[in-house]
Amino acid sequence: MKPLTPLQQKLSKRTQALLNHPQGMGNYFTFKTAIDILGLDWADVAPGGVYAVTGKGYFDMGYMANHIGPSEAAVEALCQASADPDLVKVYPPDCMPELKALVADHKFGRKLGKDFEVLGVEGAQGGIGYTYMTFLDPGDEVIVTDPGYFHFVPAAELCGAKVVPIELNEGNGFRLRPSEVRAAITPKTKMIVVCDPINPFGTVQTKDELLEIAKLAREHGIIIFNNITHNTHHTDPKAVQIPMASLHSAEHDMSHVMSVSGVSKGYGMPALRVGFMAGHPELIRGAFLAKMELTKIHINYPGQYATLAAMQDEPYLERSTEIIRRNFAHLRETVAMTPGVKFPVEPSFGFCTVIDVAGTGVTAQEITVGLLKHKIAAIPGDGLGDVKCADYLRLNYSSPDLACFETFRKALPLAIKEAQEGRYIAAVDAFFAKADTARGNGIRAKLAPRLKAVAAQ
Secondary structure, eight states: OOOOTTTTTOOOHHHHHHHHHHTTTTTTTOOHHHHHHOOOOHHHHHHOOOOOSTTTTTTEOOOOTTTTTTHHHHHHHHHHHOOOOOTTTTTOOOSOOOHHHHHHHHTSOOOOOOTTTEEEEHHHHHHHHHHHHHHOOOOOOEEEESHHHHHHHHHHHHTOOEEEEEEOOOTTTTTOOOHHHHHOOOEEEEEEEEESSTTTBBOOOHHHHHHHHHHHHHHHEEEEEEOOOOOBSSSSOOOOOOOOGGGGGHHHHHHTTTEEEEEEEHOOOOGOOOOEEEHHHHHHHHHHHHHHHHHHHHHHHHHHHHHHHHOHHHHHHHHHHHHHHHHHHHHHHHHTTTOOOOOSSSBBBBBEEEEGGGGTTSSSSHHHHHHHHTEEEEEEETTOOOOOTTEEEEEEOOOOTTHHHHHHHHHHHHHHHHHHTSSSHHHHHHHHHHHHHHHHHHHHHHHHHHHHHHHOO
């Protein structure tokens, strides 16, 4: 662990811990790391400083933006609302009444009422932060999956909570099994994170699993954080995804469930930062107060009108789902024809999947560099957890341009071959040496024998 500078020592202890956190921004490997390793011009690859590769000839299969983009109805509504002369005169509502009602019904499967409320937040990411800030105290324990979404772990630890991981693997079907959740619960457990569909695998929990996990949490006085951000598109037309809030009944009380979603993934509008928290009004009241003291910002007002239009545009959803299914079919063929590469599990929902490259004999980080050289941006697994952190490569398959997947089909074997030749191993090792995290040092130990052999050549 790198020593703190005098200025860094002025940071809070919790913030200091993020400086060397393996899932802290800049400490895990991404295609952005590959830009520097390859000596590429940032203005050519990722112009404008956006969190995506948008350069000419490049395709971004890394970050989880919906590359299909928004519906025409949403864009039209956004333009009309932006031209409203009253736009700058008043603070907007945190979420318009008609949008609240639509979100409650369409996203969470509930009706607004005395036992269910919706709060507008700055994207689903804002919902993560406000949920943690509202419920977690130092010393609390949070059950999460490993692998899991980048920010579930460091954000919880920023609140002083301890993360208790449950490994996702073939044995549990890459889902949270109630028996494993039960074994992870202690008197200190305050929250269970149920990301469903699960990022990065795109798997979904069954109804029985959700009910059993909810029962366990209820019996132990635990809050459930149900993040359903990726539940808009059925990659597998036979798959069923159930928001936990929708299971509320006289028999199954879900008042301990805090639900979060947004419009970035399902409706292609990440720049608008529109998201939602939903749950019992007594819990939402706490989140609202925390939000007001932290930011006092209501969500994008024209964006609310765009969201209202997007969520009612059923033809858009049908077209975008067709694109995503077509893309995954192409991706499945590519994986099948590439030696040493396989899906740990195929996705059911969303446009997020993982390939396991362990059979190639090289790391996902090395392959990431090679892929970018051949115009494909991807993200390896070390930002998602300890489990197979050097073997997993997460891919976004939402691009409407089939050329993306044709390019990936050509790029993947070339990237693997170049990695096997040792072209990128020294640079990958140097990155993790500089980051100096426990996870990165574990990857370095895995690289060491091959690095020594390459140096001897």
